[in-house]
Amino acid sequence: MMVLLTALGTCGLSYFGCLQLGVGQDQPSIHMPLEQVPPSSSPWPPHPRDIFNATSPGGVTGPIASGESVEAFVVPSDRDLVITSYNGNGVAWNIVAEKDEARQVLLYQKAVPLRSRWYTDGPIGLSVAKGSAVLLELEWHTSLSSPSWSVVGYLYPPTDAPIEWPPRPKNIVTLTGEHVFAPYEQHGVYTVPSKKWLVVTFVEPFAPGSDVTTNPLNGVVTIIEEKDGVQVAKTAELPIDLNHQDTNEARNHGPLGLTFRPGSRVVIANDGYGSSPNPPGDGLLRWIANGYIVPDH
Numbered sequence: 001m002m003v004l005l006t007a008l009g010t011c012g013l014s015y016f017g018c019l020q021l022g023v024g025q026d027q028p029s030i031h032m033p034l035e036q037v038p039p040s041s042s043p044w045p046p047h048p049r050d051i052f053n054a055t056s057p058g059g060v061t062g063p064i065a066s067g068e069s070v071e072a073f074v075v076p077s078d079r080d081l082v083i084t085s086y087n088g089n090g091v092a093w094n095i096v097a098e099k100d101e102a103r104q105v106l107l108y109q110k111a112v113p114l115r116s117r118w119y120t121d122g123p124i125g126l127s128v129a130k131g132s133a134v135l136l137e138l139e140w141h142t143s144l145s146s147p148s149w150s151v152v153g154y155l156y157p158p159t160d161a162p163i164e165w166p167p168r169p170k171n172i173v174t175l176t177g178e179h180v181f182a183p184y185e186q187h188g189v190y191t192v193p194s195k196k197w198l199v200v201t202f203v204e205p206f207a208p209g210s211d212v213t214t215n216p217l218n219g220v221v222t223i224i225e226e227k228d229g230v231q232v233a234k235t236a237e238l239p240i241d242l243n244h245q246d247t248n249e250a251r252n253h254g255p256l257g258l259t260f261r262p263g264s265r266v267v268i269a270n271d272g273y274g275s276s277p278n279p280p281g282d283g284l285l286r287w288i289a290n291g292y293i294v295p296d297h
Helices: none
Strands: 018-020 031-033 051-055 069-074 080-087 093-099 102-107 117-119 126-128 133-138 150-156 172-181 186-191 196-206 220-227 230-233 258-260 265-269 283-295
Touching: 051 258, 080 093, 102 126, 172 186, 172 265, 186 283, 196 220, 196 265, 220 258, 265 283
Parallel strands: none
Antiparallel strands: 018 031, 051 150, 069 133, 080 117, 080 126, 080 150, 093 102, 093 133, 172 283, 186 265, 196 258, 196 283, 220 230, 220 265
């Protein structure tokens, strides 16, 4: 199975003013927006082509010890990134940006209560300058053999016109279903129409009535995009037992979410890309997902 790290683009807002972050003149600083004001002509909400998705390669990055960091992705050299949500799959990461020897912590994580998921309600999020490397720093865990993460945001300037918002009812997509999965089975749940994009703003897979010790599926599934024989992970590994309702969702507020290209398939994989401590078993899985479709301009 071929799995690629994805970073799909996004749209955004105009920047008015910049703040030099750093202590003392000798410390390198990263230019961050002091204020973001969307003028009336600002292309918001973004077209799916300008929405940014990134996941750990194959759903897995590891091993990693406490105090260490992993490079999640590098922001394109010609556009700035605004992160609006992230899922650490139960792991409390610090999110750090590095550029030109400057280092800026964008989000500190808490141990109690554990904050492994974060999202904003609007277009103002964690702003990262073009060309920066985004790192995930482990702090509140001793070590991890197979951490998993996913990020959603948007890039500025946009490459396409804004979409209609809110979407018309005929363009809203609701996916529900159930399937008895065999070990390592992948199951397609939706095919995106040609000349349309799908944006999934919420998805939750779950095994009815199960817990982490009795769930025959053994813990995790992954949502992937499949197109032309190539598969791209779109989420971190999602726990499917009812004891983990805080981490088994891929939730985004507003128009941003998981993007699926025209003609691609939405696929649920019962393998967690190999990072589950036990091989996946067979069992009943149900899911619900919401999103919308827009034309491919």
